[in-house]
Amino acid sequence: MEQDEAPRLTVVEPGQGREAPLGTIGVVFKLFGADTHEQLSIVEHPFPVGALVPPHIHTREDEYSIVLEGEIGFRSGERQAVLGAGGYITKPRNELHTMWNAGKVAARMIEIISPAGFEHFFWGLADHLEAGPPDAELIEKLAADFGLQFAEAPWLPDIISRYNLTPPR
Template sequence: MPGVEAPPLTVIQPGEGREGSLGSIGVVFKLFGEQTNGQVSVVEHPFPVGALVPPHLHTLEDEYSIVTEGAIGFRSGDREVVLEAGGYITKPRGELHTMWNAGSTLARMIEIISPAGFEHFFWGLADELTDGPPDPDELARLAEKHGLLFQDAPWLPDLVERYGLTPLPPR
């Protein structure tokens, strides 16, 4: 219609997006909630060999993961699966979960987060890690702000052993 302005269009070319470290894995920011009316955010996570994400649960959002390279293991509640490129998984809020590189080469996945907002936790953590290990108080504040809970998991030592994962430093 004449006189009606088209909505904003966000274009992210291959290889674009701010890259950062989340400690054990990386992050590449693709779409923020501010670009999707708060509906979803999208990040990409490279998983080096031996990488393990600490067990955690989300209270505010669900996550949907698509493996695009290598093999990534997922444990959510008492369910465990290893997915290769082309595999999809849902990780519902409120359920303790973890992810790890289940292979011997770099792995990568796309993470769709709904509703959006949790990408700002990743942004804050990446900022914290630019100068070395994060301040524990700042990490706790950031996690609380974004409804993230880290929890011990009795099954974690078994995963570390079976997949030769890099042990996590004590919190």
């Protein structure tokens, strides 16, 4: 398919898409790069109460999040926000960021990833976690293959304490 052709029609009905655990949060796969000329991919992330995504840096893609349910906290660089349903936020590449359930009920968000490709990290991680206990070396290699870097964040203990979160392992 040439780049100037329209992507093929892809229909994802409500409730469709592989759902899998990613550790502290979940993932539901909606649109892959193959559906969008590799321009973007879309996943949904359910956030149980107390969920915290370890601080990390994407070196290849930007993320755009839309909160669907509950309240989700975001920290990207020096900016921090807690958004309820209908809130939008951008998380630029090469900037340390994290997300967490900031409320007392389960939360959910849509994640738009541009350019596409990182959805395959989620797929590989989901496969690995569904197969058995996490293997830190395998996860580290998978992250490196997708340009994902985990990092220490001096502000993380405050967020964990303030929102009564489960610390990352």
